[in-house]
Amino acid sequence: MSSNVSKEKSMVIQKEMIANHFKALSTAKESGKKVVYTFVPGNISELILAFDMLPVYPEINALQSGMRKKSDGFIQDAEQIGHSEDVCTYVKCDIGMLLNGNIGPTGEKIPPPDLLLLSYTGCFTFMKWFENLKRLYPGVPVAMLHTPYQEDGQIKPEMTQYMVKQLKEEVIPKMEQVSGVKYDEEKLKGILRNSSKVEDAILRIFSTTKNTPSPIDAYFAGVYYIGPINSGFRGTPEAVNYYEELYSEIMERVRLGLGPITPEGEMEKERFRLVVEGPPNWTNFREFWKLFYDFGAVIVASSYTKVGGVYDLGFRVDPEKPLDSLADYCMNCYTNLNLEQRIDLLEQCIVDYKADGFLVNSIKSCNSFSAGQLMIMKELERRLEIPVGLIESDLVDPRYFSYSNIKNRLESFFQMLDQRKTILSH
Amino acid sequence: MDQLIKKCENLAFDLNFTRAKQWKSEADGRVLVGYMPIYFPREIVHSMNGLAVGILGGGDKKQIIRGDAYYQSYICNMPRGIIELVLDGHFDGFEGFLFPSICDVIRNLSGMFRVLGKGTFVKYMDFPQNFQNHIGGEFYKTEMMEIVEHISKINGLEFSPERLNDSIRVYNKNRVLTNTVYGLRKAAPWKITAADMYAIIRAGYVIPVEEHNAILEEVIRLLNEAEGEPMDKIRVLVIGAFCEQPPLALIRTIEQAGCYIVEDDFLLGSKWIQGEVDEGTDDPIGAIVDAYLHRSTFSSTVYDVDDPKEFRMLKLYEESEADGVIFAAPSFCDPALLDHPILQSACDNNDIRYISFLFSENTGQFKVIKEQAGTFSDSIKLWDGEMAGI
Numbered sequence: 001m002s003s004n005v006s007k008e009k010s011m012v013i014q015k016e017m018i019a020n021h022f023k024a025l026s027t028a029k030e031s032g033k034k035v036v037y038t039f040v041p042g043n044i045s046e047l048i049l050a051f052d053m054l055p056v057y058p059e060i061n062a063l064q065s066g067m068r069k070k071s072d073g074f075i076q077d078a079e080q081i082g083h084s085e086d087v088c089t090y091v092k093c094d095i096g097m098l099l100n101g102n103i104g105p106t107g108e109k110i111p112p113p114d115l116l117l118l119s120y121t122g123c124f125t126f127m128k129w130f131e132n133l134k135r136l137y138p139g140v141p142v143a144m145l146h147t148p149y150q151e152d153g154q155i156k157p158e159m160t161q162y163m164v165k166q167l168k169e170e171v172i173p174k175m176e177q178v179s180g181v182k183y184d185e186e187k188l189k190g191i192l193r194n195s196s197k198v199e200d201a202i203l204r205i206f207s208t209t210k211n212t213p214s215p216i217d218a219y220f221a222g223v224y225y226i227g228p229i230n231s232g233f234r235g236t237p238e239a240v241n242y243y244e245e246l247y248s249e250i251m252e253r254v255r256l257g258l259g260p261i262t263p264e265g266e267m268e269k270e271r272f273r274l275v276v277e278g279p280p281n282w283t284n285f286r287e288f289w290k291l292f293y294d295f296g297a298v299i300v301a302s303s304y305t306k307v308g309g310v311y312d313l314g315f316r317v318d319p320e321k322p323l324d325s326l327a328d329y330c331m332n333c334y335t336n337l338n339l340e341q342r343i344d345l346l347e348q349c350i351v352d353y354k355a356d357g358f359l360v361n362s363i364k365s366c367n368s369f370s371a372g373q374l375m376i377m378k379e380l381e382r383r384l385e386i387p388v389g390l391i392e393s394d395l396v397d398p399r400y401f402s403y404s405n406i407k408n409r410l411e412s413f414f415q416m417l418d419q420r421k422t423i424l425s426h
Numbered sequence: 427m428d429q430l431i432k433k434c435e436n437l438a439f440d441l442n443f444t445r446a447k448q449w450k451s452e453a454d455g456r457v458l459v460g461y462m463p464i465y466f467p468r469e470i471v472h473s474m475n476g477l478a479v480g481i482l483g484g485g486d487k488k489q490i491i492r493g494d495a496y497y498q499s500y501i502c503n504m505p506r507g508i509i510e511l512v513l514d515g516h517f518d519g520f521e522g523f524l525f526p527s528i529c530d531v532i533r534n535l536s537g538m539f540r541v542l543g544k545g546t547f548v549k550y551m552d553f554p555q556n557f558q559n560h561i562g563g564e565f566y567k568t569e570m571m572e573i574v575e576h577i578s579k580i581n582g583l584e585f586s587p588e589r590l591n592d593s594i595r596v597y598n599k600n601r602v603l604t605n606t607v608y609g610l611r612k613a614a615p616w617k618i619t620a621a622d623m624y625a626i627i628r629a630g631y632v633i634p635v636e637e638h639n640a641i642l643e644e645v646i647r648l649l650n651e652a653e654g655e656p657m658d659k660i661r662v663l664v665i666g667a668f669c670e671q672p673p674l675a676l677i678r679t680i681e682q683a684g685c686y687i688v689e690d691d692f693l694l695g696s697k698w699i700q701g702e703v704d705e706g707t708d709d710p711i712g713a714i715v716d717a718y719l720h721r722s723t724f725s726s727t728v729y730d731v732d733d734p735k736e737f738r739m740l741k742l743y744e745e746s747e748a749d750g751v752i753f754a755a756p757s758f759c760d761p762a763l764l765d766h767p768i769l770q771s772a773c774d775n776n777d778i779r780y781i782s783f784l785f786s787e788n789t790g791q792f793k794v795i796k797e798q799a800g801t802f803s804d805s806i807k808l809w810d811g812e813m814a815g816i
């Protein structure tokens with residue numbers, strides 16, 4: 001079997017999974033399935049699935065709108081009803097999509113929520129987002145799950161207890177009420193067993209970039225790889241199957257000594273290995289990726305792929321302690337780590353994955369990621385003496401994507417990497 | 427009064443925190459703890475022989491040179507001012523820094539202080555977003571006890587419920603006096619300008635509470651004696667400037683343009699707890715928790731569950747007998763700006779007139795804002811005149 005064919009297999013599986021999910025959403029009213037809107041970081045989709053409900057992730061819809069070139073109009077429509085130019089564009093894109101009929105990425109209508117699960121992990125804007133949605137969907141209950149921040153770099157027992165109490169007394173009762181289904185801990189444990197396998201597989205997949213050449217791009221392709229766990233499939237047998245398939249395809253590439261597959265074709269020569277911090281730009285995603293491809297740059301690790309969970313540091317859900325595990329999972333998401341932890345993790349990635357440089361894609365929208373990034377750069381430069389670079393764009397607002405600016409900055413950055421390589425080789 | 431105002435202005439905008447540092451040097455075992463906006467239960471620090479000093483950025487008094495190297499252009503001005511201050515040694519002598527959970531910028535700033543190794547302790551204070559005593563309340567208690575432990579490690583003082591009750595008492599007094607000043611101003615805004623009152627309240631952020639209480643008592647006495655002439659100005663609520671502070675000149679500009687600011691959220695922490703904290707209980711920490719969970723004002727940084735903020739704003743509007751609302755938010759402030767559509771639609775639905783603009787703490791140009799506020803004031807006066815004529 002050629003590597004291309006096997007690559008297609010995992011893509012086909014993922015495409016089918018996502019299509020089935022949106023189909024199920026579009027027929028939710030007829031099938032009587034209840035719909036829960038929630039967020040990617042700290043997404044406790046296992047609990048949603050334990051109540052046979054269907055999750056919707058507004059951020060995923062927003063990024064899809066960005067990729068489908070719809071976000072521009074949506075954002076402007078949100079601004080028309082009073083949203084500021086200065087705020088997170090995911091929120092505006094989502095609200096704009098709602099104003100335009102809430103048509104999802106597959107062209108099917110996304111049903112309104114029966115429950116807004118405000119899993120408030122690593123970002124304050126989530127709260128503001130759902131406060132706005134609550135007004136646009138009057139009468140829909142909101143379940144708040146406040147995730148304490150790892151302010152001093154640890155999860156203390158009282159933090160877990162606080163979350164478990166919220167799960168038991170706030171989230172689960174609301175889910176029971178909305179779904180009409182009783183909480184079944186054994187069922188949840190079964191789902192978490194799959195999550196644990198998926199978490200393992202994800203770490204194995206992203207560790208393959210330790211190879212030279214790296215068989216995958218851990219940023220641009222990485223965002224596709226994390227698609228299923230970030231869109232409702234954590235803990236499903238489909239996810240276990242998908243990730244095992246993906247892993248074996250990647251290992252085949254490793255065996256053959258192949259580089260990553262990109263939309264422009266296979267990366268023939270790996271010139272630079274990078275670690276990237278920050279979300280990507282979605283409106284010009286392919287163009288953005290091509291810039292790196294043209295320079296022969298492969299991303300061997302990225303913080304963005306850890307936004308829905310960090311597994312590098314040993315965390316796995318423990319199915320025998322389901323609620324504690326869900327709590328700890330939420331607290332372990334990347335943007336819920338403090339700045340020192342983020343720097344340590346990135347440092348570890350740069351060293352372990354033998355990166356030549358560190359690059360920040362600073363997103364105008366996102367204070368959760370962006371505030372502090374310049375200090376992260378300074379600190380990594382100080383600790384590792386490696387070249388660091390900064391580019392700026394936005395998630396889904398095309399007004400903030402400047403191809404020529406990014407290209408110029410990347411050119412200088414790669415020149416710097418080149419010079420350093422030359423110096424090191426002498 | 428003028429002298430008192432000048433004194434307060436000097437204290438409030440003293441970026442070297444001279445009085446706080448002097449207080450510390452007057453006796454052994456005293457601890458200085460800086461806290462960022464918006465609200466922090468200062469009683470806790472007070473009961474541990476500390477002074478909680480409000481840090482509100484560099485405003486228009488500190489030129490940003492190094493701060494810009496730490497923040498991208500699309501992040502509000504507040505943290506870059508604070509970084510500038512810390513790098514220039516303005517907080518030397520402070521042992522601790524507290525970062526109440528209000529937004530991701532302040533949250534990540536706590537990490538920057540950690541990386542810079544500032545103070546003996548840095549604590550990001552995660553205020554609960556669950557408002558049940560046995561859930562969010564319990565969590566909040568552990569957060570507060572951590573601060574107690576941090577200070578205890580510095581000065582060796584043990585936590586004492588009696589002392590905390592005493593501290594609650596002195597801060598309750600401060601709350602009553604502060605509310606009285608706001609009340610007097612609301613009743614007769616021509617007696618003192620909003621900018622002068624701002625300086626008086628802000629001085630309380632950086633000096634011992636006992637001294638601030640004495641100032642407030644004197645202000646109240648003088649306000650009761652003052653007469654003044656009412657002017658033909660509209661009464662407005664200013665909303666959105668709860669964290670990064672508007673420059674004094676901006677507050678003056680709004681008033682000079684024909685608006686009495688009768689309610690605002692500028693120094694929201696000073697009036698955060700609505701009413702008093704129970705002061706004679708066996709569990710004073712529990713009393714502070716209870717006040718926070720059930721008697722907090724509304725804010726963009728607190729999840730508004732069953733008590734929607736737009737209704738609370740409308741109530742405030744009515745109580746203040748206001749004629750309009752000015753939404754003034756710092757540029758790039760997600761919490762404030764994401765509330766505006768909610769609050770503005772409540773205004774629309776209730777025929778309340780409003781304007782909105784963005785500012786930054788170091789804005790120096792107010793021409794456009796002056797025109798906007800002036801036109802707003804004129805249009806309301808004209809409209810009401812027409813209505814009266816019908």
Ligand code: SF4
Pocket residue numbers: 059088089090091122123124125126365366367368369395
């Ligand atoms: S601020 Fe960042 S993390 Fe938060 S919703 Fe917007 S894009 Fe997501």
Ligand code: SF4
Pocket residue numbers: 502503504505528529530531532669670756758759760761762
């Ligand atoms: S001004 Fe707004 S965004 Fe900036 S630190 Fe304050 S609350 Fe956060």
